[in-house]
Amino acid sequence: MSLTRKQYDEHPDGGLEQAMSAVAAALADPSRVSMLCALMDGRAWTATELSVVADIAPSTASGHLTKLLGSGLIRCLSQGRHRYYSLANREIAGLIENLMGVSMRAQPARASSTPLRLRHARTCYDHLAGEVAVGVYAFMVEAQWLTTDGNTLTPEGREQLLGLGVKLNPRPRRKACCPCLDWSERRYHLGGDAGAALLALFLEKRWLSQAPGYRELTVTERGRTALQQLFRIDFTYC
Structure with missing residues (x-):
């Protein structure tokens, strides 16, 4: 049984759609994608190291990392005065790998x-x-x-x-x-x-x-x- 538009509007949940949109928005920037690709090596990186990879200023990298943290794509580990960033889990790594494959297929043969x-x-x-x-x-x-x-x-x-x-x-x-x-x-x-x-x-x-x-x-x-x-x-x- 499918919902009509009216029935859907009367039962607004939208939580999943909003969460998916947040993840998509976090991925919609080349600098953030560069950071995520770097983290695919399985290590934890510092903000400075990730700023070098993305070829952006450390201050700019901080904003991007906040966006990635907020979307649940990465996690932050504190050790002493240092902070390290890594992919949130293996499922995120799989998402990025699959996205690479989709992106390659979207290119002309x-x-x-x-x-x-x-x-x-x-x-x-x-x-x-x-x-x-x-x-x-x-x-x-x-x-x-x-x-x-x-x-x-x-x-x-x-x-x-x-x-x-x-x-x-x-x-x-x-x-x-x-x-x-x-x-x-x-x-x-x-x-x-x-x-x-x-x-x-x-x-x-x-x-x-x-x-x-x-x-x-x-x-x-x-x-x-x-x-x-x-x-x-x-x-x-x-």
């Missing part, structure tokens, strides 16, 4: 303009994204480590990941694993608790390296060998 260093391997908040991540996900589905929908680790997959040293949480507070649409590759990479644990292992084993403050990841020589052997990643294109 053409060769990808994504910087190669980001397209190859990068963080998607707390898990791996980019060409390498898409390759790992495709292998896991083909090897039946994942169900075809990507939402569940198979018994074989769980055993294989544990054998590699991946520290899977037996009682994750979020999805154990899930497919995450990669905005540059337009295919899926692994998200959820398993995706985060897999990235943590790659960094721990130094198969990947990351410069503080940047989303891009570098595949080390050790990593190229391991990822070729374990996940059949083809590095001949780079």
Whole structure:
């Protein structure tokens, strides 16, 4: 049963619509978007660092951060005299990643303009994204480590990941694993608790390296060998 305009007006709720509008308004500024994209590396940043990323004055950055805080997109952490800003939660990271994908699709069809260093391997908040991540996900589905929908680790997959040293949480507070649409590759990479644990292992084993403050990841020589052997990643294109 659908509501008529009159019935809708007689039951004005509007809370959800207003909240959605507030989030959209917070995203409707290139400087604020630059800050949010920087926070996608999973770290907490100072206002000064974010002002440099957005190429704006610290005083201007303060106003933008207030707007992002008010919309619930970020949170502020105080430590001594310092204040640090980070994304509010993983759901916000997913929102930004999805928005990147929608924005890319809205552009006229053409060769990808994504910087190669980001397209190859990068963080998607707390898990791996980019060409390498898409390759790992495709292998896991083909090897039946994942169900075809990507939402569940198979018994074989769980055993294989544990054998590699991946520290899977037996009682994750979020999805154990899930497919995450990669905005540059337009295919899926692994998200959820398993995706985060897999990235943590790659960094721990130094198969990947990351410069503080940047989303891009570098595949080390050790990593190229391991990822070729374990996940059949083809590095001949780079």
